[in-house]
Amino acid sequence: MSITRKSFSLQQIIYRLIGAANQEARAALESEPDKPGRFPVQVRPDTRAFLEAYAKTWGGSIASVAGAILDGVAMTQMHGAEAAMRGTVERLSLLIEEHDLSYPAAAEILTRFGITLADLSSPDALRGKLTAPRLESIAQEFCVKYDWLAGKSSTMTSGELHMWYKAADKAAEILWTGKHSGEDVKLILVTGASSNLEAKTEDGLAARHMPHVLPVIERRRALPGGEFFTRYELWEEGRWSYWRARHYLKLVVFFAQKCHIHVIGYRIDDDAYDHLVAGKVLCGSLFKHRNVTWYPDDYVPYAGRPPAKDPQEWATIESSDDYHWTFRRFNEILSEMPTLSADQT
Known part of the structure; x- marks a missing residue:
């Protein structure tokens, strides 16, 4: 009977030795947790020069620098993973x-x-x-x-790209699918507290003063026991002061209204907005107990009535050849939409 011998690479052998040494070190630490940590160490001349230079820079002793380095290596090996x-x-x-x-x-x-x-x-x-x-x-x-x-x-998070800008039809399909997936869907447009949403041009505006808007899709579904799972999908932010971005945002809001998706606007502290865009905070606690502070649906027609704000720009959007295909696609999606029950409207 032949015996199959398993071969190991040098790297695998080193990993196994390190693993065994780490295990032995943990056992020793548990059995003698208070054992003194002082012991003589002999190093090469270049290592000593390295330690002396760092000790001089940090204002510490050679022993403290060497100890910090050794402690870091030990912590990484024993506790890193x-x-x-x-x-x-x-x-x-x-x-x-x-x-x-x-x-x-x-x-x-x-x-x-x-x-x-x-x-x-x-x-x-x-x-x-x-x-x-x-x-x-x-x-x-x-x-x-x-x-x-x-x-x-x-x-933590980042805004998904190519979800609405020059892609209002894609946004519409996502909203429509979400609406009929059994989840409660909201379209939230978030902006900073100091944003001037009346700015319709960027002439003379510094980049930091341009009003930005971050679209967020809230999806909420019921769980057994009466709890709800609410998640927030961030899309890429856009400049409200840039006419084309503003047009596409208004188109998305228009479609959301047409398929009975709730549209709300939040103004949050400027620093909080920057942190949200940078992915440093999550929406859950940021949006909790927050009141609506602006109304994106004021900028689009509703129930046959013209927009409450800037109706002239909406008339420009409706008549522009740039958006004829988008409106046609909206109608196609809406024609596929099943009849809504009273509690879905």
Whole structure:
């Protein structure tokens, strides 16, 4: 009988040795947690020159610099992966809290990704389930960036590109599909508190003073037990002061109104708006208990009545050859729309 011998590369051997050493180090730390950390170290001349230079720059001793470097290496080797996965679990917990979900409700959402309530109650079990494909699926479900959830980036969200600008028909299809998927859909247009939405030109305006608008799609669905799962899909921001961007935003608002999707406008603190656009905050807590502060639907016709604001620009949009195809596509989508019940309108 022949014996198959498994061969290992040098890299695999090194990884195995490091793993064994890390395991032994953890065991030693548990058995002697208070063992003194002072011991003599002999280094090469170039290493000593390196340590002396850093000690001089930092204003510390050679021993403190060497200790910091060694501590960093040890922490990375002994706790790096564990710490990273612990951070991923914490970010998932943050998502659950930001969406105002109980853990049973969160388990209802995550069960189709193979994560149970028992997993959520045990960080060790949960860490074992958070593979890359699962994290990707969870990130998509909660409308956050995979790299953030996996601990590779500090950017939580980003606006999806090519969703409305010169693509109002695409936005209409997404809104229509969402409307009839069983979710309650809202179109939210977010802007900064200091934005001047009356600015119709960028002449003489510095970039920081140009009013920007961030479209956000809110999707809300009921869960067993009476809870709701609300997620926010960010689209790319646009400049309200740029006429073409403003036209396309108005077209999207017009379609949303036609298919009975609620359209609301939020003004938020300028710093909060910048953080939202940069993906540094999540919408859940930012939008909680927020009142409507402007009305995008004032800029489009409703129930046969002309727009309450700037009706002349809407007349220009309706008569422009640039948008004839868009209006035709809107009508095609609306003609496919099933009859709405009273509670959907």
